[in-house]
Amino acid sequence: GAGVSQSPSNKVTEKGKDVxxxxxxxxxxxxxxxxxxxxxxGLEFLIYFQGNSAxxxxxxxxxxxxxxxxxxxVSTLTIQRTQQEDSAVYLxxxxxxxxxxxxxxxxxxxxxxTRLTVL
Amino acid sequence: xxxxxxxxxxMSVQEAETVTLSCTYDTSESDYYLFWYKQPPSRQxxxxxxxxxxxxxxxxxxxFSVNFQKAAKSFSLKxxxxxxxxxxxxxxxxxxxxxxQFYFGTGTSLTVIP
Numbered sequence: 283g284a285g286v287s288q289s290p291s292n293k294v295t296e297k298g299k300d301v302x303x304x305x306x307x308x309x310x311x312x313x314x315x316x317x318x319x320x321x322x323x324g325l326e327f328l329i330y331f332q333g334n335s336a337x338x339x340x341x342x343x344x345x346x347x348x349x350x351x352x353x354x355x356v357s358t359l360t361i362q363r364t365q366q367e368d369s370a371v372y373l374x375x376x377x378x379x380x381x382x383x384x385x386x387x388x389x390x391x392x393x394x395x396t397r398l399t400v401l
Numbered sequence: 402x403x404x405x406x407x408x409x410x411x412m413s414v415q416e417a418e419t420v421t422l423s424c425t426y427d428t429s430e431s432d433y434y435l436f437w438y439k440q441p442p443s444r445q446x447x448x449x450x451x452x453x454x455x456x457x458x459x460x461x462x463x464x465f466s467v468n469f470q471k472a473a474k475s476f477s478l479k480x481x482x483x484x485x486x487x488x489x490x491x492x493x494x495x496x497x498x499x500x501x502q503f504y505f506g507t508g509t510s511l512t513v514i515p
Contacts, residue, residue, distance in 0.1 A: 315503070324405075324492060324505040325446075338501045371444060390503070392438075392446035 284308065286393035288374050294399045295364055303359040303396045307376030315375045315390060316349055316359050325373065331357065364400045371395045405495050407506035414483045415514050421468075422478045422509045424493030432498040435469065435476045440508070441489040449491070452476065454498075480511075488513045 287306045295301050307314050316328040327341035331351045342348070346364075351357040361368055375390040404427045414420035426435070437449040452460045452469050459467050464484075468477045480487055493506040 317505075322507075324407075324507040325494075325503070327502045327504070330501040332501070341502065373444075373446065375446070389448050389451065390446070391448075395444045397444075 286374060286376050286391050288372075288393040288396050290396060291394065292397045292399075294401065296401050297366060298363055300360065300362045301364055301398065303361075303372050303374075303398070305357045305359070305374030305376075305393060307355065307357070307374070308378075308391055309355075311376035311378050311391070312354070313377040314351060314357050315377070316357070317373045317375070318343075318370045319373060319395070320370045328359070328372075361398075364398075366400050369398055369400045371397050405493050405504050405506040407493055407509050409509045410507070411510045411512070413512040413514055414480070416483055416485060418483055419479060419481045420483055420511065422480075422491050422493075422511070424476045424478070424506060426474050426476065426493075426495050426504075428474065428495065428497070430497050434496045434498065435467075436494040436496070436503075437465070437467070437476075437478045438492045438494060438505075439487075439489045440492060446492070450478065483513050485513050485515065487511060 286308055289304045312333045314331040317325040318328055319325050329349045330338040346362045349359045373392055373395045375392045377390045406425045408423055433454045435452045438446045439449050440446050450460050450462045450465050452467055459469050464481045466479045490508045490510050492508045495504045
């Protein structure tokens with residue numbers, strides 16, 4: 283079946299502009315994560331959505347970053363007034379997180395990422 | 402705060418040989434999950450193997466196995482019979498059983514030499 287998709291695959295923008303990154307999770311997955319991966323670094327957690335619950339925004343680096351998830355499916359990560367340090371690969375992952383036969387299932391399925399370059 | 406450390410930025414292995422990637426973590430929790438993810442040049446992260454902390458038995462998936470030492474907070478990945486397709490960046494990750502946030506290490510770049 284279809285995996286997690288992200289668009290655009292690459293985005294080049296000028297400092298100060300706003301950008302929107304899109305994530306289409308696997309159908310039926312209740313959990314969705316956004317991460318940022320800077321060059322040579324590991325993944326930095328940004329935000330987590332689970333069903334209709336309030337999102338966990340504890341990883342967002344500043345108030346310029348926001349995300350929403352409409353209808354429990356597609357998610358959009360918005361970065362306002364982009365800065366050069368925002369340049370990174372932004373990865374989205376979805377998970378069928380929940381209990382199945384009493385076992386927690388939380389394997390993440392990652393999208394291919396969006397490479398953001400802020401000039 | 403939880404931290405995950407991968408002390409080997411780069412590793413190489415001859416094709417068909419065995420290689421072990423190291424990972425240590427720091428936590429005060431007793432119930433958590435550990436993961437190894439593979440990231441090839443395509444950038445997409447692929448789950449390799451998963452371990453529940455409450456299980457003493459080491460997880461195994463075909464040629465991939467882990468050595469989970471809970472007391473030492475160590476979670477190494479062994480790749481047996483290495484193949485060219487195993488070349489990638491490998492990330493170790495931690496998640497508390499009740500938490501949402503995954504903590505990733507900085508990765509180990511694995512090269513497989515033909």
